[in-house]
Amino acid sequence: MMDVPSTGKMSRRTFLDYFLGLSVVAWLAAVLYPIIDYFRVPPQTEAAPSSVVAGSVKDFKPNSGKVFRFGNEPAILVDTPDGKLEAFSAVCTHLQCTVQYRPDMQRIWCACHGGVYDLNGRNISGPPPRPLTGYKVAVKGDDIVVSKS
Amino acid sequence: MNKESKMMRWLNERYNLSLIEHFAEEKKVPHFRGSFWYYFGGVSLFLFIVQVVTGILLLMYYQPGAQTAYESVRFIVMKVQFGWLIRSIHSWSANLMILSVIIHMFSVYFTKAFRKPRELTWYSGFILLALCLTFGFSGYLLPWNTLSYFATKVGTEIVGVVPFVGKPVMEVLRNGSDVTTATLTRFFALHVAVLPALFTVILGVHLLFIQVQGISEPESWKYLPESKKSHIPFFPNFVLRDVLLWLIVLNVLAILAVYFPWELGHKAEPFAPAPIGIKPEWYFLFMFQSLRFFPPKLLGVDGEVLGISLFGLAGFLWFLVPFWDSKTSKGSRNRIVNYVGIGVVLYIIVFTVIGARAK
Structure with a gap:
């Protein structure tokens, strides 16, 4: 060439x-x-509810907890040993597992990586870096109504 | 003239099979004390074939979907003739395949077979290992049981933690912001179409590299005269030994599948708490256990972000071993590679054992 x-x-x-x-x-x-x-x-157009009925007062006794559906996410209602009702997002702040109430520990606990939260939702042990998001609880008649703060 | 040779002549006239014959006759495999480890590549290939066959059989009945995934697997296990066996073999062979691929990788690493000119074989092998783990992860969700649901939730969240690209990739994987039955559809597509296609192509490339370059000789043979090197013919000697091992693996698989059938567990309930004692598959256990030990915050960074970034970095450095170990390909011994390898093996074993024993 x-x-x-x-x-x-x-x-x-x-x-x-x-x-x-x-x-x-x-x-x-x-x-x-x-x-x-x-x-x-x-994007999903489904509106997330701002409040939900978590159950009936009759179904709860002190030192127990229940995971319930709040829109598209799980939430947890705890009847503390003192008989006070507290509600939080049940999504662990570590890696998004669903937490549960442990009556033996009197704490909120995550089975996935052993994260522990106190009854105010504060992360007190294990890997979770932040507290659980807290919700408002109101009793209307027999219903326990949980709403986003 | 017998029938077989007549057929061979017919084929030979059209396709010149003597080329393949000649290739098989010429191909040799190094024979030395450590050559046993060479067989794990073949075992992995055999288990992949078992996966494909049993996977196709499961596809005949499996139906992805909120109301059908768990139910269809239960139908396979409870009602379909030998369904329990096919599903159990699929699950056990998946686990054995990952074990075999891991052994294969470490044997290649410790015999330094990744050195020049086989860098691309190492890279393609590493990609195959990553695809195997993705296969395992995506297939785990398909029965839609409690364990698989939470394993997927945690596993995809780990992807989401990766800085910058994590969140969008996580949403693509989950087919939304949460793990739902939409995730199941996406994982199903990945598991039965995307991954097999990718895996087959990369496996083809990996095998092609091996055929073109031949099987790596041990490092200590570099200055040995040809007369002192011992080889066995690939065909029939190596192939027959390979087939014998495949038969043994098939028997082990059958024993495991029959005596330890794979459990189905309980159907996933997205709004129930994670079950007590939840653990990932054994090959993710060392990472799972390590993440449990990371504190919530370290150096101002979330523990899980730091942990996952460190694992990502370690994996990347492992992938790049032919690049950072330039000594071995020049013929000098590089003990650092051995120490790093032994450290990694010990770390994986210790953390897997701790993870398995943890309550």
């Missing part, structure tokens, strides 16, 4: 190489973009 003297200008061959290369990149982007975007989950 003959050497083409360099004139500082881009040769037709080099131009076509770049053009084809860019076309391939553009084609790949056009194919991959919709595929990647397809995996993005559309």
